[in-house]
Each structure stands twice: as C-alpha cells, then as structure tokens.
Amino acid sequence: MKKEATNPYRLLPKVDDVLSRPDVRALEGRCARELLTSFLVEILDGWRAAIGAGELDSAGVKERLEGGDLERSLLGRIECEEKGGYTRVINAAGVVLHTGLGRAPVHPEVASVMEEAARSFGVLEVDRFSGRRNQRDDRLSTLLCRLSGAEAGICVNNNAAAVVLLLSTFAAGRETLVSRGELVEIGGSFRMPDVMEKAGTRLVEVGTTNRTRPEDFRKAKCDATGLLLKVHTSNFKVVGFTEEIEAKDLAALGVELKVTSAFDLGSGRFECENSMPLEMLGGEPLVREAVESGVDVVTFSGDKLLGAPQAGLIVGRAEAIALLRKNPLYRALRLDKVTIAGLERTLELYLDGRADEIPTRVMLLKSAEDTRADAEELVRAIDSMQGFSARLVEDASQPGSGSAPNVFLPSFVVRAGHDSWSVDQLAARLRAGDPCVFARIQDDALLLDPRTLLADDRDGIIEAFRALA
Numbered sequence: 002m003k004k005e006a007t008n009p010y011r012l013l014p015k016v017d018d019v020l021s022r023p024d025v026r027a028l029e030g031r032c033a034r035e036l037l038t039s040f041l042v043e044i045l046d047g048w049r050a051a052i053g054a055g056e057l058d059s060a061g062v063k064e065r066l067e068g069g070d071l072e073r074s075l076l077g078r079i080e081c082e083e084k085g086g087y088t089r090v091i092n093a094a095g096v097v098l099h100t101g102l103g104r105a106p107v108h109p110e111v112a113s114v115m116e117e118a119a120r121s122f123g124v125l126e127v128d129r130f131s132g133r134r135n136q137r138d139d140r141l142s143t144l145l146c147r148l149s150g151a152e153a154g155i156c157v158n159n160n161a162a163a164v165v166l167l168l169s170t171f172a173a174g175r176e177t178l179v180s181r182g183e184l185v186e187i188g189g190s191f192r193m194p195d196v197m198e199k200a201g202t203r204l205v206e207v208g209t210t211n212r213t214r215p216e217d218f219r220k221a222k223c224d225a226t227g228l229l230l231k232v233h234t235s236n237f238k239v240v241g242f243t244e245e246i247e248a249k250d251l252a253a254l255g256v257e258l259k260v261t262s263a264f265d266l267g268s269g270r271f272e273c274e275n276s277m278p279l280e281m282l283g284g285e286p287l288v289r290e291a292v293e294s295g296v297d298v299v300t301f302s303g304d305k306l307l308g309a310p311q312a313g314l315i316v317g318r319a320e321a322i323a324l325l326r327k328n329p330l331y332r333a334l335r336l337d338k339v340t341i342a343g344l345e346r347t348l349e350l351y352l353d354g355r356a357d358e359i360p361t362r363v364m365l366l367k368s369a370e371d372t373r374a375d376a377e378e379l380v381r382a383i384d385s386m387q388g389f390s391a392r393l394v395e396d397a398s399q400p401g402s403g404s405a406p407n408v409f410l411p412s413f414v415v416r417a418g419h420d421s422w423s424v425d426q427l428a429a430r431l432r433a434g435d436p437c438v439f440a441r442i443q444d445d446a447l448l449l450d451p452r453t454l455l456a457d458d459r460d461g462i463i464e465a466f467r468a469l470a
C-alpha cells in the first residue's frame with residue numbers, strides 16, 4: 002500500500018479541543034481562559050510558521066504532540082506570565098553596580114523613608130514653616146553643597162538626563178567642544194555624539210584620540226561655542242602616550258574664552274571623614290575635586306558609586322545651576338518624591354559619617370578574606386546536595402556600571418556545577434528559580450560571588466539550590 006504523505010497542517014490540534022481537555026482546563030486556576038487561548042494560538046501559529054518554512058513536517062508535528070511539547074510550551078508561557086516583570090534578584094554575579102540588576106541597593110533606612118514617602122503625602126514643594134511654595138530639590142541642593150563644596154545643586158532623573166539638560170541649556174543651537182578621546186558610549190545606547198545631536202547642539206571634536214591640550218580648545222573656539230565639556234571615560238582607558246585635558250585647565254579656558262565649562266563624572270566619588278577611602282577606585286574622579294577645579298557644572302549619577310536611588314545629580318556655580326532650573330526641560334526630567342526622600346537620606350548618611358554602611362560601599366570595601374566565610378558555607382551546602390558539586394576558588398569581582406573598567410576586587414567565590422546540566426542550563430534554572438539567583442559565567446564555569454550578597458542572600462542561594470535538587 003502506498004504511504005500517504007499527511008498534510009502537516011491537518012495534524013495541528015484545534016484550539017477549542019485543546020482548551021476542553023481536563024488537564025488544560027485545570028490550568029484555568031493559574032491563568033485566565035482568554036490568556037490561555039491567546040497562548041495556544043501563539044504556540045500553534047509558531048508551529049504553522051515552522052511548517053510553512055519547511056522546518057516541520059507531519060512526522061515532526063506528531064513527535065511534538067506525542068512528546069508533550071504543546072503542554073510544555075503552554076506551561077512555559079504561564080510561568081513567564083506569573084514570574085515576569087520586576088522581581089527581587091540575588092546578585093551572585095559579583096558585579097557591584099550591575100545596571101541589568103538595578104545598580105545600587107539602598108541602605109535600609111533609605112528604603113524605609115522611600116516606602117513612607119510612597120505611602121503618604123509629604124512636603125514636596127511647600128515650605129512647612131512659611132507655607133510658601135518652594136523647589137522640590139531645595140534640601141537636596143543644600144546637602145549636595147555641604148558635601149561637595151559647590152554653590153548650588155539640582156537633581157534630575159538620571160545622569161543621562163543631567164547631561165541632556167546641560168547641553169540643552171548651554172549649547173542648544175550652538176557648539177559643544179569635547180576632547181576626541183572622551184566621546185564615550187555608556188552601556189544602553191547612551192552615545193555622547195548621539196545625545197548631543199538630540200539635545201540640539203553641534204559636536205566639535207577637539208584634539209586627537211590620545212592627546213588633547215588646552216591649545217586645541219582655543220583653536221576650536223568660535224562665536225557659536227556654547228559649552229566646553231569634559232567627560233570621564235568611565236568604561237575604558239586610553240593607555241600609552243596620552244594627555245587629557247585637566248578639569249582645572251578646562252575651567253581656566255572657560256573663564257578665558259567666556260564659555261561655560263562642565264565635567265560629566267559618570268560615577269562621581271565621595272570620600273568623607275569617618276569613611277574608608279575607596280582606594281581601588283582612585284581613577285574615579287572625586288566630586289569635591291571636580292567642583293574645586295572651578296568648572297561651572299559637574300554631573301554624576303545617584304545610583305553608581307554614591308549608592309543612592311537612580312538620579313542625576315548636578316552641582317556647580319549658582320548662576321549656572323539657576324539657568325538649568327529655568328530650562329523647561331527640567332520640568333520633564335525632575336525627580337519624584339520617593340527618590341527625593343531616598344536621596345536626602347543617603348546624603349545625610351554621608352554627612353553623618355555613616356557612608357560605609359551604604360551597601361554599595363560595603364561591597365566595594367570587602368577584602369577577599371571578608372568573602373571567605375560565605376563562600377565556604379555555600380560550598381559546604383551545595384556540594385552536599387544530590388547532583389551538585391561545588392568548590393572554593395579565588396577570583397575577582399568588578400565594580401561594574403562602567404566604573405573603573407580595569408579594577409578587579411579579589412574574592413573567594415564558589416564554582417558550582419551539576420552532574421547532568423550544562424553551565425548555561427544551571428544558570429538558566431537559577432534565574433528562573435525561587436528565589437531568583439544571577440550567577441557569573443566565566444570560562445565555561447558557573448561562579449557564585451559572595452561580594453554582592455545582601456543580608457540573608459547566602460541562605461537564599463542555598464534555598465534556590467535545594468529547590469533545584
């Protein structure tokens with residue numbers, strides 16, 4: 002008898018038939034029927050497309066149906082629906098300021114004032130003593146001035162916004178001079194040349210990739226020059242025969258040429274009395290020194306080395322800050338009350354000599370020896386679980402977020418593996434698990450780095466492995 006080649010499309014089940022199956026009906030407890038329907042339609046459309054592309058024939062469809070692929074795909078969609086969106090993560094990747102994982106976790110006291118602010122009304126734009134209207138970031142400005150020595154401050158949504166506000170205020174329709182060696186791209190599509198274009202300023206590159214001198218700026222200056230900008234090359238290092246323009250030289254040029262000067266620090270480092278200096282991050286410019294250099298405006302991030310909520314902090318000369326405040330864009334970039342409350346409290350911790358309690362600094366300041374106990378405990382626990390192995394190795398964590406690209410912080414870490422899963426499979430299961438754990442994958446090994454663990458995270462990791470075992 003001749004074997005009929007079945008039409009693979011005919012083998013695809015009807016959505017309604019699948020939905021009426023008892024095992025699928027049972028899923029309605031986890032997921033609304035409309036969603037189940039749309040998931041099924043999507044999955045089967047995918048199969049149909051694969052047939053159309055010649056990637057799936059009738060034998061393949063049969064194999065999928067018999068192998069339970071449809072149910073697995075459906076469960077996968079439901080799980081994504083249930084676990085998608087923002088979720089708390091255990092950062093075992095050892096990258097202290099991990100943009101993908103939300104950068105700086107704030108101090109518990111900061112978190113608690115943020116929660117309070119979110120739940121309630123607050124004095125945001127009124128002075129509680131006079132009852133008069135004021136600026137929402139007045140107090141922040143005061144605190145920033147005390148910390149940095151600047152005349153005034155203003156805060157926006159993030160440092161990218163700070164740079165946009167800066168460019169738009171001083172150089173819209175005009176030129177911005179930047180050293181060719183400082184035209185950086187910060188992760189996530191923040192490329193200086195593109196940002197300048199969007200802010201409506203014409204970029205003029207000055208000097209060469211490895212050397213820029215004050216004379217180069219003098220030559221490039223013309224009537225259309227609106228801003229002299231220095232950008233900290235956060236995420237790369239030009240080494241060898243190099244010369245960058247110093248902030249104080251840029252400031253002097255600004256005075257000489259009668260043009261506003263600004264310095265985008267990226268991270269921005271504060272060192273205070275009663276706090277340990279972040280010596281390993283010596284390459285990251287200090288906010289106070291940048292202000293003392295005399296540039297008119299200094300910008301930096303809230304959620305990088307400062308260890309605060311996401312924000313863009315701007316300090317500098319009073320007249321320059323006043324102009325930033327007058328720009329209508331400021332209204333679009335301003336902070337919300339929750340962030341303001343958290344930022345104020347963070348800056349107060351610095352002023353109170355308690356900076357070293359801030360999680361970001363705690364993590365950066367840990368010695369290798371400080372990471373050993375957690376690593377050993379994790380090795381003991383994981384190595385004793387069925388199917389898993391773990392051992393202690395010496396490795397290095399990273400500050401992250403474009404801060405100090407060539408700085409490595411020595412740590413003891415856990416190299417973990419599974420008898421039958423690949424490194425990627427194990428990593429994926431840890432990410433999808435509960436609690437959700439992000440590990441570091443390096444040279445085809447899965448590493449758990451205790452440097453970036455918060456209180457209780459070590460036990461959380463053990464719990465996550467237990468759930469997988």
Ligand SMILES: *Cc1c(COP(=O)(O)O)cnc(C)c1O
Nearest residue numbers: 159160161187233235267268302
């Ligand atoms: C990180 C960084 C930015 C962007 O700051 P966000 O707070 O992420 O918006 C801008 N400039 C430099 C030099 C940076 O390092």
